[in-house]
Amino acid sequence: MSAVVSVSEDVLRRAPKVVLHDHLDGGVRPATVAELADRIGHTLPAQGADALADWFRDSADSGSLVRYLETFEHTVAVMQTTEGLRRIARESVLDLAADGVVYAESRYAPEQHLDGGLRLAQVVEAVNEGFREGEEQAAAAGTPIRVRALLTAMRHAANSAEIAELAVRYRDDGVAGFDIAGAEAGYPPTRHLAAFEYLRRENAHFTIHAGEAFGLKSIWEAIQWCGADRLGHGVRIMDDITIEGLPFAEWLPAAQARGVTSYDDVDLGSVYLGLLAAYVRDRRIPLEMCPSSNIQTGAAVSVGLHPITLLKRLRFRVTLNTDNRLMSGTTMTRETTLLTQEAGWDLADLRWVTVNAMKSAFLPFDQRLAIIEGTVKPGYAALGLA
Numbered sequence: 001m002s003a004v005v006s007v008s009e010d011v012l013r014r015a016p017k018v019v020l021h022d023h024l025d026g027g028v029r030p031a032t033v034a035e036l037a038d039r040i041g042h043t044l045p046a047q048g049a050d051a052l053a054d055w056f057r058d059s060a061d062s063g064s065l066v067r068y069l070e071t072f073e074h075t076v077a078v079m080q081t082t083e084g085l086r087r088i089a090r091e092s093v094l095d096l097a098a099d100g101v102v103y104a105e106s107r108y109a110p111e112q113h114l115d116g117g118l119r120l121a122q123v124v125e126a127v128n129e130g131f132r133e134g135e136e137q138a139a140a141a142g143t144p145i146r147v148r149a150l151l152t153a154m155r156h157a158a159n160s161a162e163i164a165e166l167a168v169r170y171r172d173d174g175v176a177g178f179d180i181a182g183a184e185a186g187y188p189p190t191r192h193l194a195a196f197e198y199l200r201r202e203n204a205h206f207t208i209h210a211g212e213a214f215g216l217k218s219i220w221e222a223i224q225w226c227g228a229d230r231l232g233h234g235v236r237i238m239d240d241i242t243i244e245g246l247p248f249a250e251w252l253p254a255a256q257a258r259g260v261t262s263y264d265d266v267d268l269g270s271v272y273l274g275l276l277a278a279y280v281r282d283r284r285i286p287l288e289m290c291p292s293s294n295i296q297t298g299a300a301v302s303v304g305l306h307p308i309t310l311l312k313r314l315r316f317r318v319t320l321n322t323d324n325r326l327m328s329g330t331t332m333t334r335e336t337t338l339l340t341q342e343a344g345w346d347l348a349d350l351r352w353v354t355v356n357a358m359k360s361a362f363l364p365f366d367q368r369l370a371i372i373e374g375t376v377k378p379g380y381a382a383l384g385l386a
């Protein structure tokens with residue numbers, strides 16, 4: 001068991017945080033889902049905000065990414081009008097800001113919001129308006145935050161070229177990049193190679209969900225074929241790492257059987273990186289890691305043994321994220337709390353991971369630096385970190 005680091009939840013909430021991987025349709029307030037569903041006559045699986053919050057978390061706790069994704073039906077259903085999208089975008093900014101997030105990239109798939117007759121551009125503009133309103137209200141409340149959108153294409157569908165063009169069209173208007181998401185097994189990143197090649201010709205940024213429900217081949221294609229700037233999750237990079245002479249997938253159950261609950265006692269001299277893992281580390285490819293989500297989908301066994309802590313020790317460019325606040329019943333403060341309580345992280349680790357995230361953002365470099373120097377570092381200094 002890792003030493004429990006005592007950092008109060010109030011301090012963790014006030015610590016400046018950066019989230020790069022947060023789905024707009026995975027972070028809707030339960031009360032808003034209930035209210036909007038009622039208005040449009042969409043039947044929900046539970047009644048009332050609390051019961052609904054429990055339903056999302058319990059249903060997403062399935063050990064399977066595919067079943068986890070089924071829960072999105074009920075948030076996407078209430079995101080089919082400009083009013084619904086704008087409200088949800090605004091509330092999501094306010095919730096992130098109140099949680100101490102100072103910079104966020106929020107992603108969603110515009111193609112999933114056309115059922116009510118909206119066009120793709122109207123979806124993007126409604127969300128952008130909500131983000132800008134949220135930023136203004138958060139600043140007025142004394143919790144300033146900057147938010148950019150990432151436009152996601154669904155990997156099982158065939159709209160990636162159009163969504164990539166949309167991301168480029170709105171690059172100067174609130175959209176910082178592109179992503180693909182959805183069920184991973186059976187839908188390799190190279191299926192969308194044309195979209196990624198187009199984005200590279202346009203000097204645009206993109207991340208790819210890879211190495212979550214499928215292994216190394218997905219990560220390898222995302223980086224070496226598609227040219228991803230960052231990896232969504234990337235947790236299965238562990239399949240290219242051996243510990244104490246064993247492949248990680250064999251080391252882990254053996255270690256658990258011995259009662260090991262953290263990576264504290266792992267001798268880094270016994271850890272070997274394969275060529276792909278070394279490439280990811282050496283090229284400083286950011287990993288958007290999401291511990292609670294990974295435990296729910298079966299990609300990790302516990303917070304203490306989530307690979308983020310070993311990869312941190314190995315100096316990979318790891319970042320900490322929520323993925324889906326509603327489905328995981330989480331916040332950035334909760335993710336940081338779990339790491340301090342179950343994986344031995346302290347405030348210096350959290351500052352490091354926050355600076356990592358800010359360095360990896362899809363904002364212009366000067367703006368990234370301004371947030372690191374003007375907000376992140378002073379924020380941790382105010383909490384007593386030298």
Ligand SMILES: O=c1[nH]cnc2c1ncn2[C@H]1C[C@H](O)[C@@H](CO)O1
Binds near residue numbers: 076
């Ligand atoms: O963790 C995830 N892996 C793959 N797809 C995901 C994950 N979280 C959310 N999604 C999907 C469901 C959403 O409807 C979509 C766009 O945000 O992205």
Ligand SMILES: [Zn+2]
Binds near residue numbers: 021023181232
């Ligand atoms: Zn995700």
